[in-house]
Amino acid sequence: MIERETFVALIENSWQREAKEYLKALEASRISFTKLVSLGRSAEIPYTLFFAPVDVVEAQLKRRQEVLLRGVSKGTFSLNSRGTVLLADVELIVKDILRKQELLKGLDPALPDNAFVSALRRSRRTVKDDADWLIAQLGVDRSYLLRVKTKERAFEHLLDCLEEHNIFVSQSMRNYMPQAIPKRARFSGICIRDKKVPFLFVNNGEHRDSLEPAGRRFLTLALLTVCLARGKFKPVAYSDQSDDPIDNREYEIAEEMLMPAASVAGLGVSSLGDVKAHANTYCVTPSAFLMRARRLGLLDAATARDYMAILREDFRNRPKTQARQPKPVNALRKYNSAEYSRSLLKQMDAKRLPASEITRVLFQNRKSVSLNEYRATL
Known part of the structure; x- marks a missing residue:
């Protein structure tokens, strides 16, 4: 037996709270030991913690949150x-x-x-x-x-x-x-x-x-x-x-x-076409430029709302743009940060970091990714 309160608290505070195994367990009020261990491993929860008293679990969750929130402030x-x-x-x-x-x-x-x-x-x-x-x-x-x-x-x-x-x-x-x-x-x-x-x-x-x-x-x-x-x-x-x-x-x-005020304030904004053209000039979305123009008094509130309604409708009806499947080395470079990757490779070249750590940290243990090919993308 494990306490439902403990089980829910641990999984609800993890990224696995929408996992099928978890939702099925809640519905059936039971889960096999093998699936419990697997779910815990995926959520980075030691399975023994599912059998701990609620106060121990709450203390562990509080500690985990404190560690995470050192990097990100609580809330949105x-x-x-x-x-x-x-x-x-x-x-x-x-x-x-x-x-x-x-x-x-x-x-x-x-x-x-x-x-x-x-x-x-x-x-x-x-x-x-x-x-x-x-x-x-x-x-x-x-x-x-x-x-x-x-x-x-x-x-x-x-x-x-x-x-x-x-x-x-x-x-x-x-x-x-x-x-x-x-x-x-x-x-x-x-x-x-x-x-x-x-x-x-x-x-x-x-x-x-x-x-x-x-x-x-x-x-x-x-x-x-x-x-x-x-x-x-x-x-x-x-x-x-x-x-x-x-x-x-x-x-x-x-x-x-x-969109510096000194540059934007002198622009003419007499149509939605002007909004879109200026947005292209400043490399932002038409909606972002419209808000900037509104702040600088280049058009009145009623006109801005009318334009925004049209832009919203255009955005809803836009063709869906799916990302092309990138090469693994390019996708990893973007996720890892190119400059961070260079910093770690410098440490490897200086013999302070083994190549196996590059594979673990940057390649997520993907053996198929070539170190030389990855370095070439940087």
């Missing part, structure tokens, strides 16, 4: 009602990134503090000054962003600037992460705390019916960058389809980074 940093994410939805991903952080710090004790972590926490400067500081310090080329031909390249430029400053960017890649993100999880990314090895995790939206548009991911990455600089380590649930400008300091700084 939600800018509107787009949705929420539970810690269990990304538990194994957060654990994996926390392990990556600890590994690199252990290999390189002299690793300096990252200058961007919480750099703007106590800033009393204006939104423009904070945005300009980030752009200048990261080396973001605004003129390049204005002439780049695709929003994907704009995203990659910002990503490269971040990684050049040892801010590691991990992108969700289905089938190449420790866990699948459930469809109901509505979040855009997570800023994961560490003063030496900060990570930004960008959700590409592959767990839902279609990929997140590149323009939305671009603004999400900017928003996560601002959160890092302002010491906000929480999941970001971001939507660019709000009727009114988002009243949030982090969002306003991100908006100013990519």
Whole structure:
């Protein structure tokens, strides 16, 4: 016999709470010992804990949460009602990134503090000054962003600037992460705390019916960058389809980074076609540019709402864009972060890390992935 309360508490606080074995067990009020052990192993729960008193289980759950929340603040940093994410939805991903952080710090004790972590926490400067500081310090080329031909390249430029400053960017890649993100999880990314090895995790939206548009991911990455600089380590649930400008300091700084008021304020916005054209210029979604134009008074609230309604309908009716199946080395590079991968390979080349650890940490023990091929992608 095991206590139902204990069984439910352990699985409900893990990423396996939607597993078929768990749901069947709840319905039947029984589970075979073999399946119990298997379920526990998948959820990273020692099976003996299922037989422990409830107070012991509660203490273990509290301890586990404290360890996880060292990297991610409790709760959801939600800018509107787009949705929420539970810690269990990304538990194994957060654990994996926390392990990556600890590994690199252990290999390189002299690793300096990252200058961007919480750099703007106590800033009393204006939104423009904070945005300009980030752009200048990261080396973001605004003129390049204005002439780049695709929003994907704009995203990659910002990503490269971040990684050049040892801010590691991990992108969700289905089938190449420790866990699948459930469809109901509505979040855009997570800023994961560490003063030496900060990570930004960008959700590409592959767990839902279609990929997140590149323009939305671009603004999400900017928003996560601002959160890092302002010491906000929480999941970001971001939507660019709000009727009114988002009243949030982090969002306003991100908006100013990519769509500077000095540049946008002089633009003409007399039609939805203008909105879409300017959105392409600044490599964001039409909805994001519309909110920026609304904040700067380039069009009135009623017109903005009408345009937003049309954009929402267009978005709902857009062709579903499924990601192509990437080569394993490319998918792993995006999930691991290219710069983090380079850092570990340097440690391997310096004989401080065996090649078997590269296979475990970066390749998730995939023996079929070639180390030389992976290095070539970096």
